[in-house]
Amino acid sequence: MRRHLLHDWFLVWFGLGVFAIGASQGFAVQAAEPPPMQPQQAAPGAWYVQGLSEAGSSANQNFIANAGFVVTAQGVVVIDALGTPALAQRMLDQIRRITTQPVSHVIVTHYHPDHFYGLQTFKAMGARIIAHRAARDYLHSEQAQARLAASRQTMAPWVDNQTRLIDADDWLDAERTLSVGGVLFQIKPMGPAHTPEDLVVYLPEKKLLFAGDLVFGNRVPFVGQSDSGQWAKALDALLSFDATVIVPGHGPASTQARADLQLTRDYLLHLRRTMGQAARDMEPFDAAYQSADWRHFEHLPMFQLVNRINAYNTFLLMERESP
Numbered sequence: 097m098r099r100h101l102l103h104d105w106f107l108v109w110f111g112l113g114v115f116a117i118g119a120s121q122g123f124a125v126q127a128a129e130p131p132p133m134q135p136q137q138a139a140p141g142a143w144y145v146q147g148l149s150e151a152g153s154s155a156n157q158n159f160i161a162n163a164g165f166v167v168t169a170q171g172v173v174v175i176d177a178l179g180t181p182a183l184a185q186r187m188l189d190q191i192r193r194i195t196t197q198p199v200s201h202v203i204v205t206h207y208h209p210d211h212f213y214g215l216q217t218f219k220a221m222g223a224r225i226i227a228h229r230a231a232r233d234y235l236h237s238e239q240a241q242a243r244l245a246a247s248r249q250t251m252a253p254w255v256d257n258q259t260r261l262i263d264a265d266d267w268l269d270a271e272r273t274l275s276v277g278g279v280l281f282q283i284k285p286m287g288p289a290h291t292p293e294d295l296v297v298y299l300p301e302k303k304l305l306f307a308g309d310l311v312f313g314n315r316v317p318f319v320g321q322s323d324s325g326q327w328a329k330a331l332d333a334l335l336s337f338d339a340t341v342i343v344p345g346h347g348p349a350s351t352q353a354r355a356d357l358q359l360t361r362d363y364l365l366h367l368r369r370t371m372g373q374a375a376r377d378m379e380p381f382d383a384a385y386q387s388a389d390w391r392h393f394e395h396l397p398m399f400q401l402v403n404r405i406n407a408y409n410t411f412l413l414m415e416r417e418s419p
């Protein structure tokens with residue numbers, strides 16, 4: 097078993113780690129070297145750490161999503177907890193270089209592993225966890241347990257038997273405004289879109305939006321089983337915020353908020369248009385995929401990895417949606 101795991105680990109490492117990290121970041125990678133984590137300032141008092149544009153693996157320690165933190169006079173509010181307890185601890189160490197304030201709250205934008213497997217680190221230090229109630233059934237489902245079990249294999253040793261699924265302390269049903277140390281956080285449900293439980297966090301004084309996985313900065317999103325029609329509508333709703341900076345769930349912060357919102361929306365609508373046409377014409381998926389025009393998107397990071405599965409999921413969705 098151990099030999100088998102080790103073998104898998106090396107495969108993943110050579111396949112993804114050395115090639116993808118080395119090629120995209122332009123530095124040599126040693127086996128023991130963790131992916132770098134350096135907070136970047138998004139607005140006064142607000143930072144984020146940026147995960148790699150890759151699929152999660154042992155090699156990248158599942159550091160493939162972003163997380164944010166906002167320092168106030170009465171505590172630090174964290175947005176998303178990263179993909180392992182160890183990553184969360186590293187973010188905590190970075191926070192402590194900036195402030196001695198404790199983390200008072202963690203807002204979970206959605207319960208995908210790369211965004212919440214680090215929660216227990218914050219929970220252990222007394223932070224209050226806020227998420228949308230729509231995630232609660234999933235969190236207690238066999239499906240969530242099965243995914244955790246799979247992650248213990250593919251993300252070993254970073255996700256292990258000590259890694260647990262953590263409930264929120266506050267399950268929200270509706271919009272909530274949180275005030276911590278005089279800073280306002282508008283927490284707004286946007287699902288079902290990327291997930292049923294999507295939350296975004298808007299800081300009106302800073303015109304800063306933490307958008308979770310509703311917005312992917314300069315890359316193709318992972319669509320998964322999401323309702324892309326609702327998602328596109330949610331993006332239209334986000335366009336109504338007066339945000340000047342968006343911290344997305346993946347990729348760099350955007351100071352061209354509208355352009356990035358529109359890119360994700362245009363991609364979703366393109367998938368729905370092309371795959372919807374094929375579903376209505378009862379064209380086989382492979383032929384439809386071959387003949388679709390991907391020119392606007394094929395240069396974007398992650399396109400090769402996720403576009404085909406995105407198209408396929410959309411094809412199935414459009415088959416269900418078509419009359």
Ligand SMILES: [Zn+2]
Nearest residue numbers: 206208290309
């Ligand atoms: Zn996600």
